[in-house]
Amino acid sequence: MSNFRIRPIEQRDNAAVASIIRTVMPEFGADGPGFAIHDAEVDSMHEAYARPRSAYFVVERDGQVIGGGGVAPLEGGDAGVCELRKMYFLPEARGLGAGSAMMLRCLDAARAHGFRRCYLETLTGMDAAQTLYRRHGFTTLDAPMGGTGHFSCDKFFIREL
Secondary structure (H helix, E strand, C coil): CCCCEEEEHHHHHHHHHHHHHHHHHHHHHCCCCCCCCHHHHHHHHHHCCCCCCEEEEEEEEEEEEEEEEEECCCCCCCCCCEEEEECCCCEHCCCCCCHHHHHHHHHHHHHHHCCCEEEEECCCHHHHHHHHHHHCCCEECCCCCCCCCCCCEEEEEECCC
16 A cells, blocks of 8 residues: 555646755756746646646645656647656655656556657756666657747657557
């Protein structure tokens, strides 16, 4: 029995998720221009992922939100491609299996929304995340896809669904 649960984001989670994003990204040097920390949706994740073909989930433990992740259509990309977006976990969420559980939940949501491939962007130094992506069938790409605006990311992955 795991000591966390994954559930769809609710409006009451917006502040906690924004705080997680703003806490974790700088830990990995991802707080400058061209990173997701500056996306307009950070303060209203529930509303942003209420759009068609989008889903965002939170990891909760003891009533506290300790991580999150989601999928949405790839901006400027093919209709069959989604992007794994804003999957971040506080230190207390790491090592619990929450990353793998969240990945499975997001990939299932992507399939349910009719996507054929899942894309993601990250950066050098986020080694544990990249290990998780590879373990779940993602392979590296040489260049970015779509138009996310995250020009500071330097690692790109794709997975068939």
